[in-house]
Amino acid sequence: MADFRRMAAKMDQHMQQLDAQGVTEPHQVINRMMGYTPE
Numbered sequence: 001m002a003d004f005r006r007m008a009a010k011m012d013q014h015m016q017q018l019d020a021q022g023v024t025e026p027h028q029v030i031n032r033m034m035g036y037t038p039e
Helices: 002-020 026-033
Strands: none
Touching: 002 026
């Protein structure tokens, strides 16, 4: 369970970074998240 929480936290951080970069359109977010794998 801890692994899932850690992964969710990293994905949330990545989403916040995208928002800070001005990436807000759903299709842009999906394109940027494709291939993103939190470690």
